[in-house]
Amino acid sequence: MMNYYDHFILPFAIGVTVLFTVILYKWIRWFVRMPQEDRRLVLRGIPTRQTLGAIGEVFMESLLHRRIWRVNPLLGYMHTSLAFGWFLLIAVGWVEASLQLPGEIIPLHAHVFFKFFAPEVDYGITGGLLGNIMDLLLLFVLSGVALAWFKRMRSKALGMQRTTKHVLGDRIALAALWFIFPARLVAESATSGLKHSTTFLTGNLGEWMVNTFGTEAIMHFSVYAWWFYSIVLGIFFVAMPFSRYMHIFTEIPLIFLRRYKVHSYEKAKSFDRFQIEACSRCGICIDPCQLQKDAGITNVQSVYFLRDRRYNRLTQEVAYNCLMCGRCETRCPVGIELNTLRLNSREKFAAMPADNRYAYLSSAADRSSGTSKVGYFAGCMTLLTPKILRAMDAIFKAAGEEVWYADKDGGVCCGRPLKLSGEVEAARRIMDFNRDLFRKHGITTLVTSCPICLKVFREDYHLKGIEVLHHSQYILRLIQQGRICVEHGHNSFTYHDPCELGRGSGIYEEPREVISQIGSLLEVDENRENALCCGSSLANIAINDAQQNRISQALAHELADTGADTVVTACPLCKKAIARNASQEVKDLSEVVAEALGQ
Amino acid sequence: MVQFGYNISQPRAINMDKNDMMISQKILRTMPELQTCIACGSCTATCTAGAITSFNFRKVHTLVRRGEYKGAYEEMNKCMLCGKCRLSCPRGINTRGVVMLIKQELGEYR
16 A cells, blocks of 8 residues: 555545535535435435436536537537546546556555556556556647647637636636646656656657656656646635536436435525526626626626625525526526526515515406306406407407406416515415406416416416417417418518527427418528527516617617518517617517408 | 595604605615606606505605605515506606615614
C-alpha cells in the first residue's frame, strides 16, 4: 500500500473525500425530505423496467449528451468528449492499473497517477496497447477542452449566440477543469520521457521534453507537474458539489426519479432540489428566451433563475419575470421542468391569502344561459374579443348544436392567472366555483376558445366525466362528422401556435387541419414546439407595455415574412397581442371557420 | 322618491398633509407608469370581479395614490388577476402588477 503513496496525492485525496461526502449528504437529505408519496413511487419503481430504461438514459444523456448533439453537433462533441472521454479514462485507466501495477491491493487512486507509480510504463504485452489507448482517450478529452476554450472566444461557432455569465465559484471550478487535462498531459509526458515510454502522445512528447531540456531538468519538473495535476484535481473536486458541476452527479438520480414518475408540482418540495442542482448552466435556455432577444432582459433566464434559487438568492423580480412560454423547457438538455419550478417559486412571494378570499363567490348569481350537454366557456379574454364569441355562435348554429353558455353574460375567471402568480390556494376557490357550476348544469362536453382556460380545466379541475375540448378540436370534429361544411377558398393563412395550446397542451395538428380545409397554410420558421410567444402571457407580471410590445413586434414580423394574407391563431390573447403590430389581418380560428361556412 | 339607480357619494375631503404618503410614493417609484393613468375607468368597466362585487380598481388605486390605504388590501384581494384590465388600459399600464404591488405594500394595513 505504501508503494502507492507520495505527498502529492494529498490534494486529490482530500478533494475526492470532500466531493463524495457532500454529495452523499445532499442525496440522502433530499431523499429523506421527499414526501411519502414520492418515496413510495421510487420504491415501487425500482423493480420495474423503468430502472433499465434509466440506466440506458444515464448512458445516453449523462455520458454521451445526445440531446446537446441535437442543439449543435460541435457543442455535442465538446460535451461528449469531456464527459464520456473522462469516464473512459477512468474506466480504462483502472483496467490498466489493475493489470499492470504490482501488488495484491491496488488502491483506487493509483490509476489516476498510474504513470507515476508504474515501474515501467509500457510494461508487459498489453502495456503498449493500453498506453496508446489511454493516450488516444486523453487526446479525445483534450480536443473537448480545446473546444471549450474556443467556445469562450467564439460561442457562435458552437451554435450559441449567448453564453451564461458565470459567478466566481463557477469560474474557479471552470478554470480548474480546464487545467486538469493539460496538466495531466504534461505530468504524464514528463514521467513517460524519463521512463522511455513509446506511446504516441505522452511517449513522444516526453522524449522530446527530455531531449530538449535534459533528464535532470525534467526530473525536477515532473515533481512539480504531478503536484500541479493533483492540486487542480483537488480544487475541482472540492468546488464541484458547490458549483454548476454538481449537475454531473445530480442528473443521474434525476433520470431515475423521473423514470419513476416523480414530478415537480405547483408547490415546492424536496424533489425540486434534484432538478435545480441538475442544471449545468450550459446556457442553452438563453438563446430561445424572447425576454433576452427582444426585450433586452438578461438576468431572468432559466439558468439564472435556477442558480439564484439554488443559492437562496432568488428575488421576486427574477421569479416573476418569465413568460412561462416554455421555449426553454423544450430545449433544456437535462429536461428540467422549468415552468413548474418557476411557478412553485412564486408562492413565497405572493401576498398571504386572507381567509375570506373570494367569499363573494358563494353569493354570486348563476349567469349562465341555455341548457345542453355541451357547455361553452368563453373565458375572460374571449369576452374581450366579441368577434370570437360571435363566430362561435355562428358555428354552433350551423352545426345545430344546443349550447349551455357558462359565461356569455359575464362569468368567473378560470383561476389560471391567479395560479400563475403563485396564489395557488386562492386560485383553488375560483376553480371550485366554476367546477360546481359545470357539475350543476350536468354538461358532458366543455368547449373553450381560450387555451389558458383549457389548460387549467384539464390539469386542475379534475372534471371526470366531462370532456374538455379546445374550440379547434371541437370545430375539427364538427367538420369530420359533416355537421358543418367549410368552403375551400384561395386565401393563404399562416398559423401562430399559442404557448398554452401548443407546448402547454400539445395541440398542434387540429388547428392546422381546420385551416387546410379552408385555404393554404404557410408555416413560419419557428413553429410548433419552437413557436414564439406573443409577449402578453399572463404568467409575466413584471414586464411593462413597451417590453410586451417589442416581443409582439418580433413575432408579427416573423408572421408577416410568410407572405400569408391572414394570420390565424387560436387564442384570444395572442390575437390581441399580434394585432397590435401585424400588417395583415389577424383572426381567430373560429372567425376564419365562421366566414367559410357553406350550406 | 323615484330611484333612477344613481346615488350621491357622501361628501368627503382627503387631507393630503395628514396622510402618510410613504407607501404611495414607494408604489409610484416601483411602477412609475402609474403617473400616466388618466382614471378613465376602462379597467373597472371590463373587470370580471367588478361585475360580481363592488370592487372598483380605479377607485382603490386612486385612493391608495392619495394615501388612503384603509381597506385597500381587502378590496384588491377581490381581484382574480384575469388581466382584462391590462388589455383595455389605453395607457398600457401593467394593472396586474399594480394589484400585486398594492397588496404587497399594504398587507399590514389589513
